[in-house]
Amino acid sequence: MLRxxxxxxxxxxxxxxxxxxxxxxxxxxxxxxxxxxxxxFCSVPTPPSSTTDSELRKYIGYTILLIGCGAATYxxxxxxxxxxxxKAQLFRYAPLPPDLHTVSNWxxxxxxxxxxxxxxxSLAELESIVKDCNEKKKKIRPVGSGLSPNGIGxxxxxxxxxxxxxxxxxxxxxxxxxRVQAGIRVQQLVDGIKxxxxxxxxxxxxxxxxxxxxxxxxxxxxxxxxxxxxxxVISMKLVTPAKGTIEVSKEKDxxxxxxxxxxxGGLGVVAEVTLQCVERQELFEHTYVSxxxxxxxxxxxxxxxxxxxNDVDINELSFTELRDKLLSLDxxxxxxxxxxxxxxxxxxxxxxxxxxxxxxxxxxxDCGGQQWVSEICxxxxxxxxxxxxxxxYIEQLMQLIERENIPAPAPIEQRWTAGSKSLMSPAYSxxxxxxxxxxxxxxxxxxxxxxxxxxxxxxxxxxRKLTQATLWDKYSAYExxxxxxVPKDKDELAALQARLRKKYPVDAYNKARRELDPNRILSxxxxxxxxxxxxxxx
Numbered sequence: 001m002l003r004x005x006x007x008x009x010x011x012x013x014x015x016x017x018x019x020x021x022x023x024x025x026x027x028x029x030x031x032x033x034x035x036x037x038x039x040x041f042c043s044v045p046t047p048p049s050s051t052t053d054s055e056l057r058k059y060i061g062y063t064i065l066l067i068g069c070g071a072a073t074y075x076x077x078x079x080x081x082x083x084x085x086x087k088a089q090l091f092r093y094a095p096l097p098p099d100l101h102t103v104s105n106w107x108x109x110x111x112x113x114x115x116x117x118x119x120x121x122s123l124a125e126l127e128s129i130v131k132d133c134n135e136k137k138k139k140i141r142p143v144g145s146g147l148s149p150n151g152i153g154x155x156x157x158x159x160x161x162x163x164x165x166x167x168x169x170x171x172x173x174x175x176x177x178x179r180v181q182a183g184i185r186v187q188q189l190v191d192g193i194k195x196x197x198x199x200x201x202x203x204x205x206x207x208x209x210x211x212x213x214x215x216x217x218x219x220x221x222x223x224x225x226x227x228x229x230x231x232x233v234i235s236m237k238l239v240t241p242a243k244g245t246i247e248v249s250k251e252k253d254x255x256x257x258x259x260x261x262x263x264x265g266g267l268g269v270v271a272e273v274t275l276q277c278v279e280r281q282e283l284f285e286h287t288y289v290s291x292x293x294x295x296x297x298x299x300x301x302x303x304x305x306x307x308x309x310n311d312v313d314i315n316e317l318s319f320t321e322l323r324d325k326l327l328s329l330d331x332x333x334x335x336x337x338x339x340x341x342x343x344x345x346x347x348x349x350x351x352x353x354x355x356x357x358x359x360x361x362x363x364x365x366d367c368g369g370q371q372w373v374s375e376i377c378x379x380x381x382x383x384x385x386x387x388x389x390x391x392x393y394i395e396q397l398m399q400l401i402e403r404e405n406i407p408a409p410a411p412i413e414q415r416w417t418a419g420s421k422s423l424m425s426p427a428y429s430x431x432x433x434x435x436x437x438x439x440x441x442x443x444x445x446x447x448x449x450x451x452x453x454x455x456x457x458x459x460x461x462x463x464r465k466l467t468q469a470t471l472w473d474k475y476s477a478y479e480x481x482x483x484x485x486v487p488k489d490k491d492e493l494a495a496l497q498a499r500l501r502k503k504y505p506v507d508a509y510n511k512a513r514r515e516l517d518p519n520r521i522l523s524x525x526x527x528x529x530x531x532x533x534x535x536x537x538x
Contacts, residue, residue, distance in 0.1 A: 103146065103154060107370040107445060109457075110151025116140070116158030120165065123271055126239055129160060130269060130521075134241035137519045142265040144213025145185070148482035149373045152217060153265060155524035160269060162212060168192040169272065176277045177234060182212030182270040199280040202226045212270035217482040218262040218425045222415035224383060224435045230261050230422045232275045238268035240516040245271070259505070259512055262422035264481060266509075266527050267516050282356055289349045296391055324369045324446035327409060331446070331456055334407040341410040372460040374467070374485075375440035376477035377426035380416070382433040390414065390437035393475055397439070400470055406463050413440040423505050426478045438480070441467060461485075478503050486529045493529060506531055 097115065104111035118140070120126040133140040139157030146153065153159070162183030170179040173196055180189055187207035190199055202221035204214065215236075220228040235249035238260060246268070248257045260267045290298075317325065323340060330336040381387035394414060401408045415438045419429030427436040443460035445453050464485075471477065478499075487493050500506060510533050513520065520528075 103143070103159065105146045105148060105151040105154065107149055107372070109149060109370075109372060109445075110154055112151075112154045112156040114156045114158055118158075118160045119163055120160065122165070123237075123239075123245070126160070126162070126165070126269060126271055127245055130239050130241055131244075133158070133521050134517075134519055137521065139521050139524070140269075141522060141524050142212070142216075142269045144183075144210040144216075145208055147209055147213070148217060149371075150483055150485050150526070152482055152526055153213065153524075157524070162210065162269075162271070165271070166210075171196050171198070173198070176279070177274055178277050179272060179274045180211060182273055183210050185210055186214065193277065194280060197280050198277040200229075200275065201232055201278045203229060211273050211275075213265075215261065215273065216263055216265050216270060218420070218422065218427070218480065219482065220415070220417050220427065220438060222417065222438075224416040225418055227418040228420045228422075228425055228427050230425060231418075231420050232277075233261050234274045234276050236260065236270055236274070237272035238516075239271050240268040241521055242516050242518055256512065258421055259423050259508060262420070262424040262481075263509075263512075264424065264527060266522055266531075267512050269522065289345065289352060292391065292395065296388065299386060299388065299391065320369065323409075324444055327444050328446035328452075331444075331452070332407050332459060334405055337407040337409055344410045370445040372443045372445065372457060373440055373483050374460075374464045375413070375438055375480040375483045376472060377436050377438045377480065378475045378477035379429070380435055380437045382431070383435055384433060386435065389475060390416070390439075393437070393439060393471060393477075396471060397441075397467065400466060404466055406466070407459070408463060409442060409444055411442070413442070414438065424481075424509065426480060426503075428504075439477075440480075440483075484530075486526055497530065497532065500530060 099115050100113055101115075101117050102111055102113050103117060116138075118129055120129055129140060132138075139155055140160045141153060141155040141158065143153030143159045143161050145163075162181065165181040165183040166188060167181050167184065168178065168189065169181060171193060172178070176198055178189070178193055178198065180192075184192075185207065186200070186203050186209055189211060190203075190207065193199065202223060204219055204221060209219065215230045215233055218228055218230055235247060236257075237245060237247050239245050248260055250257050323344065326340050326343075327337065378389070378393070380390040394412065397412065400406070417427055417436055417438065419425075419431060419434040419436060420427045421430065422428060427438075429436075441463060443456055443463065445456055447453060447456075487496060510531055513523070513531075514533070517523070520533075
């Protein structure tokens with residue numbers, strides 16, 4: 001099933017979890033020393049041969065027991081020369097440090113443990129943190145609400161989160177510009193400026209992302225005349241390790257501004273953002289079910305979005321929760337998945353109709369539970385002359401699913417946006433008229449069973465790999481930064497690095513990293529893999 005809707009970010013602000021581990025009880029010393037002690041040898045006269053044999057067997061037994069005790073002692077205590085067994089022993093018995101936190105993204109697909117998870121409450125405190133970490137060359141990766149499926153903001157070396165810097169700082173009703181702290185969530189922002197008659201031009205299908213994070217990864221909404229969210233940014237206040245706090249805008253430094261606006265958190269910690277808003281308005285929503293023939297005939301209408309685990313009562317479940325429950329019964333059975341997809345199609349058929357509501361009400365959408373997502377973006381012509389490659393891509397994707405017998409759950413998500421002038425945006429374009437299509441494939445993780453989640457993960461990456469090999473190069477498609485996964489295979493990684501160089505100004509990005517963050521304290525393994533800095537470039 002193909003669902004045409006708003007952006008696919010689908011998370012909760014509570015997704016960024018900090019879990020304190022309870023110490024594991026250490027076995028007592030008595031437990032480890034229960035072996036009987038051997039008796040001392042005595043000097044009594046030698047007994048007859050039968051007695052001698054008996055004594056000999058007894059002493060041989062004592063010898064074996066002593067050797068066994070020695071071996072047990074060796075493997076029970078972490079001697080320096082026995083590092084391998086030391087590691088195993090510590091893992092089994094040593095309590096975890098009380099300040100060690102497990103930080104996971106919303107879908108539970110990526111997690112790290114870290115001793116450093118800082119949440120400053122002011123710009124001055126953030127500046128102090130970044131300065132101190134830079135002097136000590138200590139990692140302090142910016143992380144938002146933890147909604148990115150690929151965990152792009154995570155690193156075990158240390159993170160900084162701006163959830164406590166979430167205020168609306170200034171509202172200019174005349175220019176419709178709003179200045180906010182970067183830790184504010186989209187829902188908070190929309191609610192905070194509602195009384196001024198303003199709202200965001202566009203945003204994702206859910207509203208729990210922090211503004212700093214949603215901008216830095218190049219997130220998007222939907223509508224062929226509406227650009228990705230970073231295009232709403234007028235200026236940014238950036239706390240950098242090397243140059244302190246700087247303010248970037250197209251007037252002051254357009255080259256840096258268009259690079260840092262979608263900077264993946266690698267050029268500085270976004271502290272404040274000034275956004276170009278629009279008047280709060282009502283939207284007219286039309287929900288309908290169509291087929292490929294009608295979609296081709298009404299193509300321009302389709303791409304437009306313009307303003308004018310326990311026992312559960314299934315009657316209490318939302319549609320997406322019910323879908324998860326059904327998928328968990330047999331997620332790899334294509335026939336079973338097809339039946340669920342058909343049920344979803346029927347659900348949308350029965351949902352056909354119209355409604356009018358405020359934009360912050362209409363654009364919201366229940367995206368379902370935990371999931372693996374791969375989303376790509378590719379050009380599809382101009383507003384005046386669309387090339388129809390968006391629908392062609394979907395046709396070929398559906399043929400691939402059928403041909404390879406993939407148990408692909410609904411929906412295949414497709415959206416359209418205008419271009420972005422941000423150099424690192426997947427929808428980058430210098431033309432005002434270009435349009436882009438975004439297509440997302442999904443596999444849900446409807447279970448907490450580790451084995452089944454692993455099997456679903458393997459099936460998803462097989463699905464994704466087939467899609468990449470068949471379609472991406474043909475359509476000049478590039479993955480959303482929050483959903484790109486770094487391959488473990490060296491050849492695949494090298495191919496990905498070369499591919500990114502064809503699309504993005506990698507050298508300019510790395511140059512800016514060297515100037516603003518020479519010690520790369522804002523980086524993590526993902527950024528280092530995607531944008532390696534060679535010695536000759538230093």
